[in-house]
Amino acid sequence: xxxxxxxxxxxxxxxxxxxxxxxxxxxxxxxxxxxxxxxxxxxxxxxxxxxxxxxxxxxxxxxxxxxxxxxxxxxxxxxxxxxxxxxxxxxxxxxxxxxxxxxxxxxxxxxxx
Amino acid sequence: xxxxxxxxxxxxxxxxxxxxxxxxxxxxxxxxxxxxxxxxxxxxxxxxxxxxxxxxxxxxxxxxxxxxxxxxxxxxxxxxxxxxxxxxxxxxxxxxxxxxxxxxxxxxxxxxxx
Numbered sequence: 001x002x003x004x005x006x007x008x009x010x011x012x013x014x015x016x017x018x019x020x021x022x023x024x025x026x027x028x029x030x031x032x033x034x035x036x037x038x039x040x041x042x043x044x045x046x047x048x049x050x051x052x053x054x055x056x057x058x059x060x061x062x063x064x065x066x067x068x069x070x071x072x073x074x075x076x077x078x079x080x081x082x083x084x085x086x087x088x089x090x091x092x093x094x095x096x097x098x099x100x101x102x103x104x105x106x107x108x109x110x111x112x113x
Numbered sequence: 114x115x116x117x118x119x120x121x122x123x124x125x126x127x128x129x130x131x132x133x134x135x136x137x138x139x140x141x142x143x144x145x146x147x148x149x150x151x152x153x154x155x156x157x158x159x160x161x162x163x164x165x166x167x168x169x170x171x172x173x174x175x176x177x178x179x180x181x182x183x184x185x186x187x188x189x190x191x192x193x194x195x196x197x198x199x200x201x202x203x204x205x206x207x208x209x210x211x212x213x214x215x216x217x218x219x220x221x222x223x224x225x226x227x
Contacts (some may be wrong), residue, residue, distance in 0.1 A: 004156075035217075040122070042202060042217040043157070058214070059114075090156050102147075102215065104156030 002026050006091050006105035013081040013112045021076040021108050023091030029103075031094045032074040036060065036087040037107075043090065049074055081112045115140040117205050119218025126193050127226050134221045136203035137185040143205040146179060146186045147215070151200040160201075161188070193225045 007022045025032065033048035035058075045058030049068040063085060065077040074093075078085060091105040116139040126132045138146075144165035149157035163170045163177045163186065170177050174193075179186040186205075190197055203218040 040219055042117075042119070042219040044217075045214060048214070092156075101159045101162075104149075104158070106156050107154075 004091055004093055004103050004105035006089075006108050008108060009106070010109045011111070013078070013110065015081060015083060015112060017081050019078050019081065021078075021089055021091075021110070023074045023076065023105060024072050025074075025091075025093040025103070026072065027093060027095075027103070028071060029093035029095055030071070032068065033058070033092050033102075034064070034066065034074070034076045035090045035092065035104075037090060038087050046076065046089075078110075083112045086110060086112045115143055115205055115207070115214075115216040117203060117216050117218045119203050119221060121221060122219065123222045123224070125224045125226060128193060128195060130193055132188075132190045132193055132197070132223055132225075134188045134201055134203070134223070135185060136187070136205075136218050137183075138205040138216075139184065140205070140207060141181075141184065142207040145206050146177070147204050148175075148177060148188050149202045149204065149217075151202065151220075153199075157202055190223075193223075195225050195227055198223055198225045 004025045030051050034046040035043040037043050044060050047066040049055045052071050055066050089108045092102045094102045119136045147162035150160045151157040161175050161177050163179050174191045176189040201221045204215040206215045
């Protein structure tokens with residue numbers, strides 16, 4: 001019963017490098033999203049997807065790209081890492097029906113130096 | 114858009130006492146209010162939620178109250194135990210669109226002292 005799986009758990013990047021955070025869910029959920037969590041700021045939505053082939057921007061999308069080629073996978077790409085992107089990233093999923101529980105992954109700790 | 118404010122940012126209580134965390138929201142269209150618990154090194158997990166047609170909901174030691182007129186909702190934990198120590202987030206969303214976006218509060222670090 002995997003739920004939402006994120007990799008890697010920890011990553012250190014140099015400024016300007018690019019990388020992809022992987023997210024997969026095995027619950028056949030239509031909706032997937034990426035949040036970042038920073039001290040004192042709660043969880044802020046980066047990008048989300050309501051189904052395969054459909055993505056949209058959240059509250060803080062700049063510097064990040066996403067794609068949704070399958071229902072299961074929703075990778076988050078950092079195009080050119082900046083120290084301001086040092087954060088904890090959470091992938092989440094839920095069914096398409098409004099109000100259903102959002103399931104979060106365990107988080108990915110990213111440090112940009 | 115929606116704005117959710119959460120207070121206090123930190124809360125320490127003695128084991129067995131009650132803890133109350135409060136949130137206010139700005140968008141009167143919001144009608145779904147979940148609470149999440151995040152343990153150290155883990156992702157947030159839903160512990161209780163309430164919809165706008167209900168004023169209060171209980172689940173064992175946890176209860177949530179909602180005042181739609183005043184646009185605030187609260188989490189109440191009774192008979193606190195050390196395992197209740199965690200960060201708690203409130204959130205709010207409306208039913209517009211298909212994505213039903215959640216806006217989160219900034220979190221409350223609850224510490225239950227033995």
